[in-house]
Amino acid sequence: xxxxxxxGEGTVILIHVNMLCSKxxxxxxxxxxxxxxxxxxxxxxxxxxxxDEISKVSTPHKxxxxxxxxxxxKLYTYxxxxxxxxxxxNLAALFLFIVANYFPFLSxxxxxxxxxxxxxxxxxxxxxxxxxxxxxxxxxxxxxxxLSRILLYCILFGSLYHGYLPRYAAxxxxxxxxxxxxxxxxxxxxxxxxxIVKLVKMGTIIPGTSLWAFMLMxxxxxxxxxxxxxxxxxxxxxxxxxxxxxxxxx
Amino acid sequence: MRAIERGLTxxxxxxAIVKVPPEGMNEVAYCPRCDSEVHMxxxxxxxxxxxxxxxxxxxxxxxxxxxxxxxxTFAGTESDTIMSGVFYFMETKAYLIAFxxxxxxxxxxxxxxxxxxxxxLSVQKGSCMHRKKRKKLYVLTEIIGRWSMVDVxxxxxMVALVHFGGLTEIKAGLGANFFLLVVIMTMLxxxxxxxxxxxxxxxxxxxxx
Numbered sequence: 001x002x003x004x005x006x007x008g009e010g011t012v013i014l015i016h017v018n019m020l021c022s023k024x025x026x027x028x029x030x031x032x033x034x035x036x037x038x039x040x041x042x043x044x045x046x047x048x049x050x051x052d053e054i055s056k057v058s059t060p061h062k063x064x065x066x067x068x069x070x071x072x073x074k075l076y077t078y079x080x081x082x083x084x085x086x087x088x089x090n091l092a093a094l095f096l097f098i099v100a101n102y103f104p105f106l107s108x109x110x111x112x113x114x115x116x117x118x119x120x121x122x123x124x125x126x127x128x129x130x131x132x133x134x135x136x137x138x139x140x141x142x143x144x145x146x147l148s149r150i151l152l153y154c155i156l157f158g159s160l161y162h163g164y165l166p167r168y169a170a171x172x173x174x175x176x177x178x179x180x181x182x183x184x185x186x187x188x189x190x191x192x193x194x195x196i197v198k199l200v201k202m203g204t205i206i207p208g209t210s211l212w213a214f215m216l217m218x219x220x221x222x223x224x225x226x227x228x229x230x231x232x233x234x235x236x237x238x239x240x241x242x243x244x245x246x247x248x249x250x
Numbered sequence: 251m252r253a254i255e256r257g258l259t260x261x262x263x264x265x266a267i268v269k270v271p272p273e274g275m276n277e278v279a280y281c282p283r284c285d286s287e288v289h290m291x292x293x294x295x296x297x298x299x300x301x302x303x304x305x306x307x308x309x310x311x312x313x314x315x316x317x318x319x320x321x322x323t324f325a326g327t328e329s330d331t332i333m334s335g336v337f338y339f340m341e342t343k344a345y346l347i348a349f350x351x352x353x354x355x356x357x358x359x360x361x362x363x364x365x366x367x368x369x370x371l372s373v374q375k376g377s378c379m380h381r382k383k384r385k386k387l388y389v390l391t392e393i394i395g396r397w398s399m400v401d402v403x404x405x406x407x408m409v410a411l412v413h414f415g416g417l418t419e420i421k422a423g424l425g426a427n428f429f430l431l432v433v434i435m436t437m438l439x440x441x442x443x444x445x446x447x448x449x450x451x452x453x454x455x456x457x458x459x
Contacts (some may be wrong), residue, residue: 047253047260051449108411122410131422170284191403234264238283
């Protein structure tokens with residue numbers, strides 16, 4: 001999607017509204033003038049983070065994947081409507097996270113007696129057994145990290161969607177990047193499946209509402225992660241910093 | 251053109267192009283865009299990776315010998331190590347589960363450790379062989395690292411589900427703790443390695459050919 005905008009003295013600028021939503025692009029334009037908008041159209045130089053090769057991408061505003069010419073690493077992807085999609089996926093994930101933590105997760109029946117587990121039951125029992133390390137690790141990787149990632153995504157992409165770049169956007173993106181390998185909901189999903197198969201011969205397992213919500217949450221978060229590419233947002237943060245510096249000099 | 255020849259590198263966080271002062275490889279610059287510290291190469295990448303790797307190898311031994319979990323019934327306590335779990339599923343003909351457990355908890359950690367040792371040795375030797383394949387191996391270790399946590403979560407879920415007030419209980423064993431440490435250490439090792447080191451002898455390699 002492209003849009004032509006006219007500003008005084010006959011200047012015509014082509015605005016690409018693929019990555020950032022249109023409302024936001026216009027506000028960027030109002031804030032920064034034509035330099036802010038045209039930054040997205042200049043050829044970009046990238047240094048491959050795997051092999052250190054410098055490569056030039058002459059059409060950074062066209063949707064697609066850009067790969068390093070030497071080693072084939074993905075430099076960046078440009079997909080239309082990233083902001084809207086990630087915001088939507090993470091709002092859904094937040095809702096599903098609450099559902100997954102509120103409803104029963106699994107119940108297990110053996111010969112008349114039964115036990116019920118919530119999403120966090122394993123952490124409580126491990127603390128009771130004084131397995132501090134395991135309990136803390138499971139708490140961090142399945143509750144704290146995923147939840148803070150979802151919240152950060154919601155705040156950052158929510159405000160981008162409503163047309164403004166939050167003050168601490170750089171810190172939020174930095175934290176998101178750092179937390180990425182430590183959120184392990186997808187691994188937990190495999191673990192739950194394995195233990196269900198392990199136990200299914202010993203008794204009856206009844207999946208609760210929470211398990212379905214959890215499954216959906218894993219899928220939604222994977223979908224959001226697969227289209228996430230922060231380059232365009234970093235570009236804007238850099239642009240804002242440059243302007244601030246110029247103002248400070250004046 | 252490689253970035254190091256021009257004294258440039260990219261910020262590890264926001265990928266902005268940053269000029270790093272030339273004196274020494276460990277000189278620090280600050281990213282103009284996100285203010286993070288930028289080095290030409292990750293500082294002491296090889297040493298740190300070796301350290302984490304050795305730690306993970308040390309933890310890997312008790313993780314396999316000590317029991318992962320104890321099944322406590324009124325008849326007594328039964329302890330399960332990783333391998334005994336795999337054998338149990340082989341005997342009961344649940345081959346898929348046996349395969350998943352074996353892959354996630356034995357094959358993947360060993361594979362990761364071996365790949366990292368190979369990468370470190372080849373970087374230290376300044377090898378020119380298979381650079382593209384080595385880069386692929388590194389990406390592989392980064393991706394598969396987290397999946398070894400499966401076993402820890404299996405223990406956690408079993409502890410939560412098999413809990414019949416003193417009659418039958420499953421308790422986590424010491425082995426699970428060590429296994430957790432193995433996973434964390436191998437993840438840290440993969441993170442502290444710098445794949446750019448694989449390509450740093452490009453000039454010499456081109457001259458040789």
